[in-house]
Amino acid sequence: MSPTAKPPAPRASSGIATWRAEPETAAVQLTDVTFGYDARPVLKGITMTIPRGKIVAIMGGSGCGKTTILRLIGGQLRPQSGEIRVGGLSVPDLDPDALYDLRRKYGMLFQFGALFTDMSVFENIAFPMREHTDLPEELIRDLVLMKLHAVGLRGAAQLMPSELSGGMARRVALARAIALDPMLVMYDEPFAGLDPISLGVVGQLIRRLNDALSITSVLVTHDVYESLKIVDFLYFVSEGRIVASGTPEDVRASHDPFVRQFVDGAPDGPVPFHYPASSYRDELFADAG
Amino acid sequence: MPAELAGGLAYWLRRLGGGVTGAIAQLGYVARFLLAVLWHTPAAFRRIQLTLREIYFSGVLSLVIILMSGLFVGMVLSLQGYETLKRYGADEQLGILVALALVRELGPVIAGLLFASRAGSAITAEIGLMKTTEQLAAMEMMAVNPVARVVAPRFWGGVISMPLLAALFSGFGIFGGYVVGVRLIGIDAGAFWGQMQAGVDFWPDVTNGIIKSVVFGIAVSLIAVFEGFDAKPTAEGVAGATTRTVVISSLAILALDFVMTVFMFRGAASA
Amino acid sequence: MNRSTIDLWVGVFVAIGFGAILFLALKVGNLLTLDRSPGYRLEANFENIGGLKLRAPVKAAGVVVGRVERVRLDPKTYDAIVTMRIDSEYEFSKDTIAAINTSGLLGEVYIALDAGGDPQMLKEGDRITKTQSAVVIEKLISQFLFEKASEASGKDQGGGQPAPAAKGAEGAKK
Numbered sequence: 001m002s003p004t005a006k007p008p009a010p011r012a013s014s015g016i017a018t019w020r021a022e023p024e025t026a027a028v029q030l031t032d033v034t035f036g037y038d039a040r041p042v043l044k045g046i047t048m049t050i051p052r053g054k055i056v057a058i059m060g061g062s063g064c065g066k067t068t069i070l071r072l073i074g075g076q077l078r079p080q081s082g083e084i085r086v087g088g089l090s091v092p093d094l095d096p097d098a099l100y101d102l103r104r105k106y107g108m109l110f111q112f113g114a115l116f117t118d119m120s121v122f123e124n125i126a127f128p129m130r131e132h133t134d135l136p137e138e139l140i141r142d143l144v145l146m147k148l149h150a151v152g153l154r155g156a157a158q159l160m161p162s163e164l165s166g167g168m169a170r171r172v173a174l175a176r177a178i179a180l181d182p183m184l185v186m187y188d189e190p191f192a193g194l195d196p197i198s199l200g201v202v203g204q205l206i207r208r209l210n211d212a213l214s215i216t217s218v219l220v221t222h223d224v225y226e227s228l229k230i231v232d233f234l235y236f237v238s239e240g241r242i243v244a245s246g247t248p249e250d251v252r253a254s255h256d257p258f259v260r261q262f263v264d265g266a267p268d269g270p271v272p273f274h275y276p277a278s279s280y281r282d283e284l285f286a287d288a289g
Numbered sequence: 290m291p292a293e294l295a296g297g298l299a300y301w302l303r304r305l306g307g308g309v310t311g312a313i314a315q316l317g318y319v320a321r322f323l324l325a326v327l328w329h330t331p332a333a334f335r336r337i338q339l340t341l342r343e344i345y346f347s348g349v350l351s352l353v354i355i356l357m358s359g360l361f362v363g364m365v366l367s368l369q370g371y372e373t374l375k376r377y378g379a380d381e382q383l384g385i386l387v388a389l390a391l392v393r394e395l396g397p398v399i400a401g402l403l404f405a406s407r408a409g410s411a412i413t414a415e416i417g418l419m420k421t422t423e424q425l426a427a428m429e430m431m432a433v434n435p436v437a438r439v440v441a442p443r444f445w446g447g448v449i450s451m452p453l454l455a456a457l458f459s460g461f462g463i464f465g466g467y468v469v470g471v472r473l474i475g476i477d478a479g480a481f482w483g484q485m486q487a488g489v490d491f492w493p494d495v496t497n498g499i500i501k502s503v504v505f506g507i508a509v510s511l512i513a514v515f516e517g518f519d520a521k522p523t524a525e526g527v528a529g530a531t532t533r534t535v536v537i538s539s540l541a542i543l544a545l546d547f548v549m550t551v552f553m554f555r556g557a558a559s560a
Numbered sequence: 561m562n563r564s565t566i567d568l569w570v571g572v573f574v575a576i577g578f579g580a581i582l583f584l585a586l587k588v589g590n591l592l593t594l595d596r597s598p599g600y601r602l603e604a605n606f607e608n609i610g611g612l613k614l615r616a617p618v619k620a621a622g623v624v625v626g627r628v629e630r631v632r633l634d635p636k637t638y639d640a641i642v643t644m645r646i647d648s649e650y651e652f653s654k655d656t657i658a659a660i661n662t663s664g665l666l667g668e669v670y671i672a673l674d675a676g677g678d679p680q681m682l683k684e685g686d687r688i689t690k691t692q693s694a695v696v697i698e699k700l701i702s703q704f705l706f707e708k709a710s711e712a713s714g715k716d717q718g719g720g721q722p723a724p725a726a727k728g729a730e731g732a733k734k
Binding site: 074076100101103104106108110111112114115116117127128131132 | 419422423424426427429430431432433
């Protein structure tokens with residue numbers, strides 16, 4: 001598998017923001033994006049394509065910039081150079097009103113859920129509906145119950161977030177992320193800290209909802225096992241660059257050392273075991289003589 | 290001068306300069322934050338429930354400590370004041386002493402300090418925690434402005450609660466002073482209230498006290514929401530922000546009190 | 561904690577808060593006891609107003625009939641010109657005496673009006689001609705000592721010690 005294998009090339013975008021007009025247009029397109037905090041560069045030229053209706057995983061070690069990519073797509077950060085297009089719109093150039101409109105079409109699942117702790121499960125999911133629509137309460141109630149049913153937690157509607165287990169909280173957050181039937185859902189470490197059953201449940205939900213609602217999903221994670229089961233395409237990021245990409249079959253069969261180390265969970269490889277230090281011998285004998 | 294000394298001096302000068310510019314930059318940042326809060330005020334009041342809820346949490350839940358403290362302060366004022374006034378045969382002026390001390394100074398200031406430590410720190414902790422658990426980011430990604438939804442209602446909840454709490458503090462304090470002065474010590478009730486009414490003017494005494502409490506309310510609420518919003522999203526960050534709220538609010542109250550007292554009451558001394 | 565409970569408590573809180581403000585304004589302060597009725601202005605000149613302050617009361621027979629509105633210095637005579645606002649329901653004769661008194665030894669300074677028998681009444685803007693300045697304690701003391709000194713020197717005309725007594729009076733005047 002070559003490090004630069006791409007999914008089927010999208011048609012050139014004509015810049016129209018509506019979805020139904022161009023079904024083959026990539027939902028998200030990053031072109032040579034760089035980003036850094038002051039002097040420290042985090043992303044050094046990222047190019048990735050996320051086709052509509054697909055689930056794409058962005059994988060890498062901790063601190064390699066995966067969450068930063070999500071923030072760039074969401075418009076919370078501005079790249080120093082490069083293009084970020086969502087549905088043909090250039091995200092960094094949007095004015096606040098346009099960004100507001102764009103975000104209403106997003107759903108985001110934060111690490112550990114980020115549920116509003118002062119509201120019940122029901123109210124958490126009703127929140128985006130109440131904020132962005134004028135739907136009457138009866139309709140909102142039905143919609144909330146539908147979303148909860150989709151994630152299997154309809155009976156937990158009146159619980160408070162503090163009363164939920166990790167897996168349940170994650171599922172509620174998922175229900176909240178799809179509350180307004182978004183076009184793009186971003187998942188920040190959806191598998192972090194879950195027990196095996198919840199892992200399976202969340203993974204299956206991501207796949208099923210993606211297909212049922214025809215949404216596009218971007219997964220940021222380092223859980224290889226679960227990702228390979230559900231995604232359509234993977235990007236591997238290391239030290240701010242894309243080092244490998246491919247479909248799950250490509251990845252499983254890959255001979256690329258980085259991919260291999262990641263998939264096999266080997267302690268040493270392209271990502272070194274030892275933090276950079278001077279020679280062991282020298283340091284041990286430093287005080288002698 | 291020797292190179293080392295010059296180097297050391299330069300180092301400290303640079304740090305001082307950096308500190309000053311840093312402080313000014315921070316002030317500018319806070320000012321912009323205040324403008325943002327004010328800008329989003331209409332949203333906070335359109336959803337009046339949000340602000341009402343915050344008035345409950347800042348004001349109603351502070352009632353116990355405010356009323357009890359007011360009562361005790363008034364009683365102590367009465368006791369101490371009586372001892373001193375008696376020496377000049379002016380013990381009938383006790384009513385004026387207690388009332389003026391409370392209404393002009395102690396009411397707004399002490400209620401402000403108590404408010405900062407109880408409600409102010411709670412607000413900072415709450416907002417800081419929401420930031421740490423990414424609830425604010427989640428709101429942002431759902432296209433809901435967190436300043437409008439979380440910050441502005443808490444700010445106005447504090448601003449509205451403060452003057453009411455200060456008035457309640459003063460009122461209970463005067464009642465405490467009455468209980469000790471008239472009931473316990475035995476000063477004539479008529480003299481107590483009569484002298485008080487003659488000596489305490491609505492303008493400037495009561496109104497200046499109210500103005501002070503409003504200013505304190507704005508200061509404390511702004512510092513509380515700012516520190517929470519600006520906190521580092523870690524446990525230590527939130528803890529530090531909470532402490533800073535109490536410390537900076539208290540200092541701000543005392544400093545503003547001095548400045549306002551100079552402007553408000555210097556006229557009273559001259560004919 | 562449901563909505564109606566919060567609303568109730570907030571309502572109670574705001575109500576008692578405003579109640580406290582009202583209490584401070586009316587019971588503690590003197591918001592309503594300030595003269596509501598429009599008054600008329602009178603002026604009076606004093607050599608020395610002592611500790612008379614703005615809004616000090618103007619009393620007649622111990623009853624508050626007005627307030628001091630303005631105090632300024634006459635640039636020609638170097639007297640103090642006091643402007644008072646008197647309640648319109650009271651009238652004072654043209655030969656009323658205005659004196660500056662202190663209630664008690666350390667009490668507040670006020671203007672006492674003593675009405676005379678003149679059938680003509682003072683009107684808006686009139687000046688009270690008969691005034692009595694404030695008693696300044698220092699002058700009283702030095703006057704007292706001076707009198708004592710003259711008494712002493714008057715008694716022993718022949719060979720007394722007038723000098724030390726006079727010196728004593730000098731010292732007291734300072």
